Amino acid sequence: MDITEALRERIAPDQVITDPAVLESYRRDQAAWADSALPAAVVRARSTDDIVATVQVCLEHDAPVVARGAGTGLSGGANAVPGCVVLAMEQLNQVLEIDPLERLAVVQPGVVNDDLRAAVAQQGLWYPPDPASAPWSTIGGNVATNAGGLCCVKYGVTREYVLGLQLVNGAGELVRVGRRTAKGVAGLDLTALMVGSEGTLGIITEITLKLMPARPPERTVAGFFDRLTDAGEAIAGVARSGVIPSVLELVDSYCLKVVDDWKNMGLSADANYILLANTDAPGAAGDAEAKTLIAAFEQAGATWAGQAESQEEADALFAARRLAYPALERLGPVLTEDVCVPKGNVPAMLARVEQIAEENDVVIATIAHAGDGNLHPCMVTSYDDDSEMEQRCKTAFHQIIDAALELGGTVTGEHGVGLLKMPGLATEVGEPVLQMYRAVKAGLDPKGIFNPGKVF
Amino acid sequence: MDITEALRERIAPDQVITDPAVLESYRRDQAAWADSALPAAVVRARSTDDIVATVQVCLEHDAPVVARGAGTGLSGGANAVPGCVVLAMEQLNQVLEIDPLERLAVVQPGVVNDDLRAAVAQQGLWYPPDPASAPWSTIGGNVATNAGGLCCVKYGVTREYVLGLQLVNGAGELVRVGRRTAKGVAGLDLTALMVGSEGTLGIITEITLKLMPARPPERTVAGFFDRLTDAGEAIAGVARSGVIPSVLELVDSYCLKVVDDWKNMGLSADANYILLANTDAPGAAGDAEAKTLIAAFEQAGATWAGQAESQEEADALFAARRLAYPALERLGPVLTEDVCVPKGNVPAMLARVEQIAEENDVVIATIAHAGDGNLHPCMVTSYDDDSEMEQRCKTAFHQIIDAALELGGTVTGEHGVGLLKMPGLATEVGEPVLQMYRAVKAGLDPKGIFNPGKVF
Numbered sequence: 009m010d011i012t013e014a015l016r017e018r019i020a021p022d023q024v025i026t027d028p029a030v031l032e033s034y035r036r037d038q039a040a041w042a043d044s045a046l047p048a049a050v051v052r053a054r055s056t057d058d059i060v061a062t063v064q065v066c067l068e069h070d071a072p073v074v075a076r077g078a079g080t081g082l083s084g085g086a087n088a089v090p091g092c093v094v095l096a097m098e099q100l101n102q103v104l105e106i107d108p109l110e111r112l113a114v115v116q117p118g119v120v121n122d123d124l125r126a127a128v129a130q131q132g133l134w135y136p137p138d139p140a141s142a143p144w145s146t147i148g149g150n151v152a153t154n155a156g157g158l159c160c161v162k163y164g165v166t167r168e169y170v171l172g173l174q175l176v177n178g179a180g181e182l183v184r185v186g187r188r189t190a191k192g193v194a195g196l197d198l199t200a201l202m203v204g205s206e207g208t209l210g211i212i213t214e215i216t217l218k219l220m221p222a223r224p225p226e227r228t229v230a231g232f233f234d235r236l237t238d239a240g241e242a243i244a245g246v247a248r249s250g251v252i253p254s255v256l257e258l259v260d261s262y263c264l265k266v267v268d269d270w271k272n273m274g275l276s277a278d279a280n281y282i283l284l285a286n287t288d289a290p291g292a293a294g295d296a297e298a299k300t301l302i303a304a305f306e307q308a309g310a311t312w313a314g315q316a317e318s319q320e321e322a323d324a325l326f327a328a329r330r331l332a333y334p335a336l337e338r339l340g341p342v343l344t345e346d347v348c349v350p351k352g353n354v355p356a357m358l359a360r361v362e363q364i365a366e367e368n369d370v371v372i373a374t375i376a377h378a379g380d381g382n383l384h385p386c387m388v389t390s391y392d393d394d395s396e397m398e399q400r401c402k403t404a405f406h407q408i409i410d411a412a413l414e415l416g417g418t419v420t421g422e423h424g425v426g427l428l429k430m431p432g433l434a435t436e437v438g439e440p441v442l443q444m445y446r447a448v449k450a451g452l453d454p455k456g457i458f459n460p461g462k463v464f
Numbered sequence: 465m466d467i468t469e470a471l472r473e474r475i476a477p478d479q480v481i482t483d484p485a486v487l488e489s490y491r492r493d494q495a496a497w498a499d500s501a502l503p504a505a506v507v508r509a510r511s512t513d514d515i516v517a518t519v520q521v522c523l524e525h526d527a528p529v530v531a532r533g534a535g536t537g538l539s540g541g542a543n544a545v546p547g548c549v550v551l552a553m554e555q556l557n558q559v560l561e562i563d564p565l566e567r568l569a570v571v572q573p574g575v576v577n578d579d580l581r582a583a584v585a586q587q588g589l590w591y592p593p594d595p596a597s598a599p600w601s602t603i604g605g606n607v608a609t610n611a612g613g614l615c616c617v618k619y620g621v622t623r624e625y626v627l628g629l630q631l632v633n634g635a636g637e638l639v640r641v642g643r644r645t646a647k648g649v650a651g652l653d654l655t656a657l658m659v660g661s662e663g664t665l666g667i668i669t670e671i672t673l674k675l676m677p678a679r680p681p682e683r684t685v686a687g688f689f690d691r692l693t694d695a696g697e698a699i700a701g702v703a704r705s706g707v708i709p710s711v712l713e714l715v716d717s718y719c720l721k722v723v724d725d726w727k728n729m730g731l732s733a734d735a736n737y738i739l740l741a742n743t744d745a746p747g748a749a750g751d752a753e754a755k756t757l758i759a760a761f762e763q764a765g766a767t768w769a770g771q772a773e774s775q776e777e778a779d780a781l782f783a784a785r786r787l788a789y790p791a792l793e794r795l796g797p798v799l800t801e802d803v804c805v806p807k808g809n810v811p812a813m814l815a816r817v818e819q820i821a822e823e824n825d826v827v828i829a830t831i832a833h834a835g836d837g838n839l840h841p842c843m844v845t846s847y848d849d850d851s852e853m854e855q856r857c858k859t860a861f862h863q864i865i866d867a868a869l870e871l872g873g874t875v876t877g878e879h880g881v882g883l884l885k886m887p888g889l890a891t892e893v894g895e896p897v898l899q900m901y902r903a904v905k906a907g908l909d910p911k912g913i914f915n916p917g918k919v920f
């Protein structure tokens with residue numbers, strides 16, 4: 009019996025897809041340049057039992073299993089590998105429980121981030137992690153990649169909000185790890201180990217998340233800068249001020265220019281670099297924090313700095329940030345980097361990126377979670393078939409990684425290793441730590457079926 | 465060559481202790497009832513090289529190695545096992561680096577928690593985790609047990625502050641895991657896996673910690689309650705209010721009484737249960753939060769609720785909390801429980817504890833991190849040799865664990881599993897998860913030298 013037949017014996021046949029056209033749509037995530045293969049089958053799971061059955065069949069057939077949420081990943085983590093079964097989680101999209109007293113939610117892995125945020129908001133609660141993909145990406149994918157976002161500078165990344173997991177392990181058993189209580193240190197922290205493991209250690213079937221109370225409205229301040237060094241000094245000044253902004257983003261001159269070319273906003277005439285910061289401190293404390301942020305921008309040499317006086321004005325200021333990526337995509341496919349460096353090295357890293365762009369004759373526009381030191385240099389390629397340009401972009405991609413490591417940084421701040429960052433990870437952590445990863449993997453996935461060939 | 469000779473070949477002989485009287489002092493931590501053995505030797509490490517050498521010698525001799533900070537643990541995690549080498553970290557007490565811009569510190573494992581807090585405070589920074597043992601316990605021990613404390617209700621436990629580690633792994637190699645950047649998701653999160661693993665996966669040699677900016681002074685409010693159910697309702701009311709207090713502690717009637725018997729403070733005449741809460745919100749927001757907390761106490765039926773008008777008054781209110789443990793120790797050795805239940809189940813759990821005390825004819829006084837649902841029922845035994853009472857206390861200890869699990873809780877909120885909670889952990893997580901722990905352990909510690917026989 010082949011694997012498809014075996015799957016159809018345990019899962020409703022219409023959920024086991026083998027139509028090549030449909031398989032093609034599950035081939036890869038948003039990392040266009042990473043390798044991918046047509047899966048042997050796609051299982052559209054509708055229940056935890058479907059996931060258990062899929063893993064057990066894959067164990068019996070020594071077949072790889074690749075879990076997939078919305079496919080918005082940027083590193084190839086959800087790309088299909090030869091002979092694999094893709095476990096598609098979109099239909100497992102139920103928020104199973106929201107408990108306002110314990111401030112937790114229990115969700116299926118296919119719940120879309122924004123849908124969860126909307127559901128908990130109705131009960132006066134807030135789920136902080138806010139990746140740019142929040143309107144589409146799923147909590148399961150967010151957990152698998154330990155997704156970040158804008159508010160992480162103050163509120164941390166997905167890991168900080170995962171209390172417990174239900175998962176199918178390498179023995180095909182359905183188990184629970186973690187807890188529902190506010191604190192708990194019983195046993196090894198397999199929950200944290202699973203977060204960010206990109207599907208290599210097991211398949212997550214249910215997630216228990218910590219929530220926060222709804223927070224006060226944010227105030228927005230902005231600073232315009234002529235020089236990169238001044239913007240860098242402003243970031244350092246914010247860190248020294250003792251204020252932790254709830255957002256601190258940097259948009260570079262290239263982003264401003266492409267947004268202007270598209271929307272005629274006149275931003276690039278005003279500034280070469282824009283810093284955008286929010287504070288969500290309550291009442292007068294929020295006013296004071298906004299003033300502190302403006303003062304830090306001005307002391308660093310901002311040509312203009314001020315506070316948005318309305319939500320509309322704040323939205324207009326953030327437009328450059330929000331529109332940068334779609335504006336770049338108008339020009340060609342975008343390859344997004346995700347390095348993270350110590351905050352103090354953001355200006356040095358940005359200078360290196362500009363130099364790498366020039367040396368390789370490629371277009372690199374940078375958006376940065378500046379308060380975290382997490383930079384997204386975006387390489388813009390061409391919709392025309394231009395393999396020479398693609399090669400130059402790949403060279404630049406690897407040079408950016410090398411530069412980040414030289415500056416004390418990491419190859420991925422929030423997108424994950426997937427396929428694209430595997431060489432960078434090996435350089436970053438070194439062979440003895442890779443051996444430790446492999447030992448953990450061999451222990452938890454002895455047959456090696458979970459997303460093989462990814463991460464390490 | 466025996467192991468002591470081998471150690472003395474690589475480590476200064478005066479650091480390798482075999483004097484039985486000194487060995488005896490390294491036999492166990494504060495868990496008097498847990499098994500312990502005289503170590504074969506104690507190594508007082510003065511450098512990272514000493515730790516590497518010790519692990520390598522232990523690997524060569526198949527000898528267990530037990531790392532030990534200040535020995536303030538309450539679960540027997542640092543208790544010596546037969547034939548082991550105890551690696552004493554007290555002398556590795558240097559704060560190696562404090563970086564105000566990146567808001568991180570790099571420390572040796574033997575740095576005392578309060579010493580670190582004092583050092584970073586001089587630079588306007590704050591290290592939140594504040595276990596009651598902070599004046600004595602070391603950061604290495606705090607990391608090994610994932611220690612909590614009072615402010616964790618708002619600021620989380622030790623894990624949230626560990627960015628990276630240097631450690632000696634099961635191959636005797638010195639490696640770095642984690643990062644120095646604000647964000648980073650490269651590879652498996654071995655840092656989080658090491659935190660709370662109680663020395664079973666490797667020996668930590670250096671710790672990189674995330675710091676916070678110094679915070680505004682706290683305001684203290686208190687509520688007095690006649691009835692346990694009212695105090696429980698007040699805890700729920702605080703959760704519903706959307707305020708996250710920076711401290712929310714409960715002291716029960718037995719604690720109030722023993723403090724009164726000792727210090728004549730008259731507390732037990734005023735209340736059967738006291739709730740103590742702090743807020744560290746800035747300025748007017750702090751005033752508003754204090755008012756909200758008082759209102760929550762009053763609505764739940766507090767016989768009195770109010771805000772301390774000075775630091776002296778706040779200190780007086782907290783005296784009952786601070787003095788409870790030493791007051792209990794005047795009566796006899798104290799066995800401290802550490803269960804954690806969902807916040808909503810705190811009253812039910814406290815009622816169960818009172819019932820268990822009565823049924824077993826033992827004295828149980830409870831201090832609780834009420835805002836976390838983390839309870840410390842303290843069993844008071846006798847300085848006289850009273851094996852029958854000891855047996856009753858042990859019965860009560862296990863009944864409390866069973867009750868916590870029945871109420872959806874965990875066997876340990878912040879003290880760790882060590883030896884005392886091993887049966888409870890097995891019940892809590894079940895055999896398939898224990899197998900996953902063993903698989904991880906076998907992968908990372910193939911010779912099984914790291915703190916064998918502990919946790920799982």
